[in-house]
Amino acid sequence: MADLHVALxxxxxxxxxxxxxxxxxxxxxxxxxxxxxxxxxxSLADDxxxxxxxxxxxxxxxxxxxxxxxxxxxxxxxxxxxxxxxxGEAGRERxxxxxxxxxxxVPDLSAFPRARWAAAYKRALETMAHSDFAYPDPAGVPVLRxxxxxxxxxxxxxxxxxxxxxxxxxxxxxxSVVVRxxxxxxxxxxxxxxxxxxxxxxxxxxxxRVPVDGEGIDVAALAASGARSVLLTPAxxxxxxxxxxxxxxxxxVAWARRTGGTLIEDDYDAEFRYDRDPVGxxxxxxxxxxxxxxxxxxxxxxxxxLGWLVAPAPLAAAVxxxxxxTDLGGPVVEQHALAHFLASGAHDxxxxxxxxxxxxxxxxxxxxxxxxxxxxxxxxxxxxxxxYVRITDLPDxxxxxxxxxxxxxxxxxxxxxxxxxALPERHIPTAVARLAQALT
Numbered sequence: 001m002a003d004l005h006v007a008l009x010x011x012x013x014x015x016x017x018x019x020x021x022x023x024x025x026x027x028x029x030x031x032x033x034x035x036x037x038x039x040x041x042x043s044l045a046d047d048x049x050x051x052x053x054x055x056x057x058x059x060x061x062x063x064x065x066x067x068x069x070x071x072x073x074x075x076x077x078x079x080x081x082x083x084x085x086x087x088g089e090a091g092r093e094r095x096x097x098x099x100x101x102x103x104x105x106v107p108d109l110s111a112f113p114r115a116r117w118a119a120a121y122k123r124a125l126e127t128m129a130h131s132d133f134a135y136p137d138p139a140g141v142p143v144l145r146x147x148x149x150x151x152x153x154x155x156x157x158x159x160x161x162x163x164x165x166x167x168x169x170x171x172x173x174x175x176s177v178v179v180r181x182x183x184x185x186x187x188x189x190x191x192x193x194x195x196x197x198x199x200x201x202x203x204x205x206x207x208x209r210v211p212v213d214g215e216g217i218d219v220a221a222l223a224a225s226g227a228r229s230v231l232l233t234p235a236x237x238x239x240x241x242x243x244x245x246x247x248x249x250x251x252x253v254a255w256a257r258r259t260g261g262t263l264i265e266d267d268y269d270a271e272f273r274y275d276r277d278p279v280g281x282x283x284x285x286x287x288x289x290x291x292x293x294x295x296x297x298x299x300x301x302x303x304x305x306l307g308w309l310v311a312p313a314p315l316a317a318a319v320x321x322x323x324x325x326t327d328l329g330g331p332v333v334e335q336h337a338l339a340h341f342l343a344s345g346a347h348d349x350x351x352x353x354x355x356x357x358x359x360x361x362x363x364x365x366x367x368x369x370x371x372x373x374x375x376x377x378x379x380x381x382x383x384x385x386x387x388y389v390r391i392t393d394l395p396d397x398x399x400x401x402x403x404x405x406x407x408x409x410x411x412x413x414x415x416x417x418x419x420x421x422a423l424p425e426r427h428i429p430t431a432v433a434r435l436a437q438a439l440t
Contacts, residue, residue, distance in 0.1 A: 008048060013201030015050050016057035016194070023058060027067050027078055034080035038068070040396040053194040056411055060399055070400035098408035100431035104239070104386035104419030105195075107298050111354060116346040117300075117337070123344075124336035136332045138323035139316070140167025140308070144339040148308055151342055152292070156270060157280030159287040164316045166309050166323070167330055170302070171266060171293045172199055174309040174319075178291050179203045179229070181318050182262050187227035189217055191412055193238050200231075212237060216244035219251040229262040234282050235270035239388045239410075239417040241380015249282060256289040263290040269384035271299050271351050274359040278383070288312050296338070298385060298421075299351055306330075306338055358385060361420040361428060368432035373439070377415075385421035390414055391439065401438040407431055 006022035008015055026032040038044070041059060045052040059076055062068040070076045132141070139145065145162040152158040168174035175196070179186060180203050188200065190209035200207055208225045211218050216237065222230055232252075234244035244252070256263050265282050283292040287310075295307030311319065323329055341347050362382060369376050369389060377390040394414055395401060402409045410417045423431060 006048070008050070011201070011204075013198040015198075016054045016061075017198075019048070019050075019054060019058040020061045023062060024065070024067055027062075032078045034078050036078040037074075038076045038078070040075065042396060051191075051194060053412055056399060057194070060403075063400060070397045076397065076400075098403065099406035100427055100434065101408045101422055102416075102418045102420070102431060102435070103408050103410050104417050104421075105193075106419060106422045107301065107385060108354070108357065108421055109301055111357065112301050113346065113350050116344075116350070117341065120341040120344065120346060121333065121337040123340045124333055127340075128333070128336055132332055132336065136329040136335070137320075138166075138329040139320035140165065140330065141332055141335045141339070144335045144342075145308075147339045147342040151347075152281075152294075152310065156267065156278075156292075156294075157284040158292060158310060159284050160292075160310045164287075164310055164313055166311065166316055166319045167335060168295075168307045168309055169305045169330060170297060170307040171268075171295045172196075173305075174291075174293050174307055175199065175231070175264065175266070176203060177319050177322055178264060178293075178309060178311070178315070179205055181315060181322065182229050182264075184228035184262065185226055186264075187217075187222055187225050187230040189231070189233065189237065191239055192231075192233075194412075196231075212240060212242070214242060216242060216248040217252070219248055219255055222252075223255055223259075227261070228259060229264060231264045231266060232282065233266050233268040235278055236268055236273075236381070236384040238268055239386065239412050241384065241386070241388050243279060243381055243383075244282070249285065252282065253286045256286055261289065265290055265292045267292060267294045269298060269386075270294070272355055272358055272385065273381070273383040274355065274362065275382040283310060291315065299347065299354070304334070306334060357425075358421060361423065361425050362387065364425045364428040365418065365420045365432065368429045371429075372432050372436035379415075386417055386419040388412075389416045389418060391416065395439065398439060402435055405434040405438040407435045407438065409435065 006019060008018050041052050041055040045055045059068060063070050066079055068076050069079045142162065144167060145165040148165055149160045149162045152160050176199055179200060183205065185206040185208065186200065187208050187210045189212045208227050210222045210225055216234060217232060255261060263282060267281055270278055281292055283290040292310040296304055365387065366378055369378060375392060379388045379390060399409060399411050420428065
């Protein structure tokens with residue numbers, strides 16, 4: 001692909017977007033004429049020294065736009081006339097909206113507790129003082145930080161006081177600010193969510209990938225990497241679904257104490273463990289060197305943009321000061337409403353309800369995979385809103401094949417990361433049957 005001059009600026013991040021733009025330009029300029037067969041996603045990823053997910057995302061975007069065509073047995077080719085046809089013209093192949101969405105990261109938005117949230121919101125408006133409507137404490141309103149401290153101590157075994165909590169606009173917001181303030185080479189788990197990489201790259205901090213195995217992150221590899229901070233998903237690793245083992249937790253704590261490194265704990269999916277009680281957070285073991293990130297994005301809805309971080313006191317103060325200089329803090333009524341939602345027990349009731357629903361969906365997905373894809377290996381523990389499925393000889397165009405059968409999936413490495421949060425249980429067997437047809 002070197003003769004195509006697809007230039008990637010790694011410091012700018014969003015490599016999938018850059019790759020799509022480069023290939024799109026090559027088609028428009030005639031350097032990739034119609035009918036040209038492109039390399040497999042694995043081959044191009046190796047050539048460009050990027051993850052396969054970057055290439056898959058670029059190919060899928062260009063297929064959706066009509067610049068490329070993916071056909072079973074024929075790989076991915078440049079569409080005839082793809083560089084000249086306008087959207088909607090003949091010759092463009094449009095990808096239909098998926099009938100069954102098995103992509104991870106989305107909860108059941110139809111299950112949002114509207115009545116209980118409305119009651120909490122009403123209660124907030126009734127009880128807030130006039131002064132509460134002024135510019136807020138940039139760390140978050142005190143009543144919410146107090147409720148969060150109690151909740152995190154009770155549910156996640158966190159070592160936390162309200163003064164070390166900063167309310168954020170979600171995990172991504174907190175993560176971006178923390179990484180910028182720590183300013184240390186950052187290790188990320190490999191594999192990890194490719195959606196976080198552009199955000200992290202935008203901080204300007206060097207990023208290194210450290211492998212994950214069945215016990216979690218490889219601490220020996222972390223120590224050899226030169227990183228002085230590390231982003232972890234110990235409660236339910238994304239995408240493998242594993243849990244950081246006790247031995248690795250001890251080794252990780254020892255690494256942090258020996259190096260003064262910072263542990264950034266994304267408490268991803270921690271609320272949803274179905275076979276047993278979840279293990280406590282790593283922050284509870286080493287609070288002076290850990291930042292704990294959480295949100296209501298999975299428990300309630302991502303559109304609420306309400307999250308929090310728990311940090312050592314100096315870092316928490318620095319993050320609050322950053323908010324004071326940049327956005328003057330978050331919306332106050334929503335924070336008071338969440339405080340009432342927590343205090344009333346409505347949050348606990350919502351979690352209990354959704355655990356029953358999501359466990360049934362996960363069980364239905366595992367059963368359907370065993371029936372329709374018997375050679376697939378389901379990894380990870382019974383938890384969260386996704387599972388990772390290793391499939392021998394997974395086709396390079398697995399995502400495109402599934403899409404043609406009306407199923408949306410995410411391909412990562414030698415397997416598929418399948419989300420079941422947004423798909424009703426009754427639809428799961430049909431969705432997996434369609435997926436099996438697509439892959440055989």
